[in-house]
Amino acid sequence: MKLDLKKLKLRKVNEQLQSLDRKVNDRDFIIINPEGNHAVCAGLTEELNINIKGHVGYYCAGMNQKANITIEGNVGTGVAENMMSGKVHVKGNASQSAGATAHGGLLIIDGDASSRCGISMKGVDIVVKGSVGHMSGFMSQAGNLVVCGDAGEALGDSLYETNIYIKGKVKSLGADCVEKKMDKKHIKKLNLLLQKASIKNQKAGSFKRYGSAKKLYNFKIDNISNY
Amino acid sequence: MCGIVGIYLKTKKFEKNLGKMLSGMLYNMESRGPDSAGFAIYKNSEKKEYKYSLCINNLDFTKFKINISKKIKNLKLNQYSDHVIVKTTETSKKFIKLINQEFPDVSIVGYGHSIEIFKQVGNPKDVVKKFNLESFSGTHGIGHTRMATESAITTDGSHPYSTGEDECLVHNGSLSNHNNLRRELKKKGNTFSSENDTEVAAGYVSNSLSNNNSLKDTLVSGLKDLDGFYTFIAGTRKGFAVVRDEIACKPAVIAETKNYVAIASEFQAMAHLPDVNNAKIFEPEPGIVYSWGN
Numbered sequence: 001m002k003l004d005l006k007k008l009k010l011r012k013v014n015e016q017l018q019s020l021d022r023k024v025n026d027r028d029f030i031i032i033n034p035e036g037n038h039a040v041c042a043g044l045t046e047e048l049n050i051n052i053k054g055h056v057g058y059y060c061a062g063m064n065q066k067a068n069i070t071i072e073g074n075v076g077t078g079v080a081e082n083m084m085s086g087k088v089h090v091k092g093n094a095s096q097s098a099g100a101t102a103h104g105g106l107l108i109i110d111g112d113a114s115s116r117c118g119i120s121m122k123g124v125d126i127v128v129k130g131s132v133g134h135m136s137g138f139m140s141q142a143g144n145l146v147v148c149g150d151a152g153e154a155l156g157d158s159l160y161e162t163n164i165y166i167k168g169k170v171k172s173l174g175a176d177c178v179e180k181k182m183d184k185k186h187i188k189k190l191n192l193l194l195q196k197a198s199i200k201n202q203k204a205g206s207f208k209r210y211g212s213a214k215k216l217y218n219f220k221i222d223n224i225s226n227y
Numbered sequence: 228m229c230g231i232v233g234i235y236l237k238t239k240k241f242e243k244n245l246g247k248m249l250s251g252m253l254y255n256m257e258s259r260g261p262d263s264a265g266f267a268i269y270k271n272s273e274k275k276e277y278k279y280s281l282c283i284n285n286l287d288f289t290k291f292k293i294n295i296s297k298k299i300k301n302l303k304l305n306q307y308s309d310h311v312i313v314k315t316t317e318t319s320k321k322f323i324k325l326i327n328q329e330f331p332d333v334s335i336v337g338y339g340h341s342i343e344i345f346k347q348v349g350n351p352k353d354v355v356k357k358f359n360l361e362s363f364s365g366t367h368g369i370g371h372t373r374m375a376t377e378s379a380i381t382t383d384g385s386h387p388y389s390t391g392e393d394e395c396l397v398h399n400g401s402l403s404n405h406n407n408l409r410r411e412l413k414k415k416g417n418t419f420s421s422e423n424d425t426e427v428a429a430g431y432v433s434n435s436l437s438n439n440n441s442l443k444d445t446l447v448s449g450l451k452d453l454d455g456f457y458t459f460i461a462g463t464r465k466g467f468a469v470v471r472d473e474i475a476c477k478p479a480v481i482a483e484t485k486n487y488v489a490i491a492s493e494f495q496a497m498a499h500l501p502d503v504n505n506a507k508i509f510e511p512e513p514g515i516v517y518s519w520g521n
Contacts, residue, residue, distance in 0.1 A: 036255075036495030054504060055494050074508055076494060077478065095478065095510060114510050115475055134475075134513065 001026060006033040010040065017067075020046050038076070041069050044086075058095075061088045064105060080107045083124055096133065099126045102143070108197045115152065118145045121162060127197040137164050137210075138174065146193050148202055156210050160217060164210040165190050167202060176216035180209045229386075229399040230256025230351075230372035231479075232491045233460045233467050234500075235519045236365075240486045241501070246363030248500060250355045252489070253370045255496040257351045259399075260372030263385040264354040265346025267395040267462055270365040272341050279313040279322060280336040280344040280389075282382055291330070298325055308357045310336065310345050319392065334382065334420065337389030341464050344395060346371075346385040367520065369462045371397040383421040390417065390426065391433030393464040398425040399492055400457035400477045408452070428453055432461050446470045446516040458511075460490060466520015475513035482506035488519050 003013050017029065031052045034040050038057035041050055044067040052060070055073035064083040071079075074092035083102040090098075093111035100116070102124030109117075109126070115133035118126050123142040131149030138154070140162035150168035157174020163186065164177075173179075182190075182205070190204040232252035236242055246268065253264055272278070283291050288306050295313070296302060299322070303314040315322065319338055326333055337344035345358040351372045355361070371386035378384045387395040402408075405424035408431060413419070417430040431453065435445035442463055449459075450473065458477040460469050469490050471479055482489045482497050484506045489497045497503055511517050 035498035036493060038495075055498070055508065057493055057495050073504075074480075074494065076480075093509065095480070096475070115513065 001028070002030045002032060004032050005035060005037060005040070010037050014039070014042060017041060017048065017050070018043055018045065020048065022046070034073070036076070041067070044069070047086075055092070064088060074111070079109075080105070080124070083107065093130070094128075098128075099124050102126075104143075106193075106196060112149065117147075118143075118162070121145065125193055125196075127193055127199070129197070129199065131168065134171075135174070137162055137177075140164075144189065144193060146190065146197075146207070148199065156212075158216055159212050161212065161221075163189075165204075165207040166210065167207050170208075170210070173210065176213050177210055178213045180211045182207070182209050228259050228374045230259030230492045230496065231370070231386075231397045231399045231458060231460055232256055232496050233367070233369045233397075233462070233469070233489070235367040235466055235488045236486065237488065237519075238486045242366060243364045245365040245368055246360045248487075248489075249363075249368045249370055250360045251499045252491055252496045253351045253355050253360070253372060255498070256370075256372040256492060259492055260374045261350055262375045262380045263346065263348040263373045263382075264351035264371060265344065265373075265385045265387055265397075266355075266358075266360060266368060266370035267337065267342055267344045267387045267389065268360075268363045268365040268368045269341045269393070269462065269464060270343070270363075274340055275316055276314055277317065277319065277322070277338060277340060278343055279315070279319075279326075279338040280342070281311045281313060281326070282334045282336050282347075283309055283311055283330075284332050284334070284382075285309075286330075286332055291333070295330070298329060307345060307359060309347070310358060312343055337387075337395060339389075339393030339464065341366075342389065342393045342395060342462075344387060344389055346387065347382055348380050348385065367462065367467060369395060369397055369460050369467060377401055378421065378423045381421075384423050386425055387462070388423070388426045388429035390419075390429040391436060394429070394433055394436065395462045396425065396429040396432055397460050398428060398457055399479075400455060400472070402428060402453055402455035402457065404454040424455070428457070428459065429461075436463070442468050442521045443516050443518045446518075450514055458492070463521055466518065468516055468518035468521060469511055470516045471511055471513050473514040479511050480508060481511055481517065482508045 034054045042062040045065045048067045052071045057076040070089045080088040081100040083105045085105045089108045094113040096115045098113045099107045109128045112130035117132040117136040121140040127146040134152035137156040141160040151170045154174035156177030305312045386397045389395040402424040405427040458479045
């Protein structure tokens, strides 16, 4: 089904997608003329396939659960912020705070992501085919951030349990972020993520892994069941 | 939060549509700044003639016209609501002195050979309509929609700020060292008409340009001297430049085609521009000055 944001109100379109009857079989949607609108496809909770043809504004696919959303353009601040599950694929570039606080699911960015990519991420997997800006992975708690290009200043500042994999250069590491050994399990995980993002020309072994030196926080892994 | 927009035409193709393109950009930035709006339009014009953009506030235009014509000969006046563009060969020193002495209720919004500036409190849509921006042609333009933070919602507190000939500046953000900087600039001879932080940034740029620094070099040194959060667009007769502070909390996106360069706080401001979906779209990187035409 085609939804034209030039003719339909954004709120109507989001409402329709948010309240889709579970028995409905037609689950493929195309959204045209997004024209930089904010919060396009925010708060979806069903298994849907959505293709957005054009550039969108802030918080696109925010809080996503289960839906598979592709954006054929650039996205503004906070794409897939607080995503719980599902998949969001940006074919262009992403602005700052991509995947912020997201708990789960997969966010793929074909272009570059600017500053604070994966800020405070809580379990999402983010794969960026280009580069990321400064303060990426800031205070990130869980999940994986994969960057095939370079990373800006203060990568992984004050991070917790997130694994950050960078192929290119890192301008500088943030507080308590250090390079770590790539074990077999990391190679395996990274290979799986590259595969999920349909990246064939990169070898997992050529990435470097960064994580927390654990000198800055008092969280003890032994207590994880309490959280 | 504020909205800033700018458009620089690389070719003559859209010169007649400049006002229309800029209007649409300001409409779409209403959500970022509903308190006041303003814009500067640059046009090629004869070098001898000066254009003074004045806000006559509550004065009667006809009376103002009669009175000013008694003081200065060979003037041309165009009225746009409470703004008047005065065209004359009179030098700025003499003209500004005259306005300040004889017409204390009139504020000088800006002046130069090619700039025309309009700004007023109110919803951007109303402000744009009031000054009939859609009818303007030109080579480049800059606009602003304001959500007031550190100073009051007044015409003087609205952007763009023009503190030098054919110069203007719009700002999204806030400066934290503007009081100190204002004092320093006052010592160097700059004058300020408001308590606004952006006017200080505009004064800083004017001061540097008057010392024969390029706009690009000026903004590069501004990264050290201006403390705070900002995205600036600074305009001159030849073009404009954009810079974001190194933390880059304040957004900006640039769309470049073979005919124009557009910049705005958000992409939605330029979604209506011709061929924008095929434009090269990118975010200006933190701490890097991007300049066109200068």
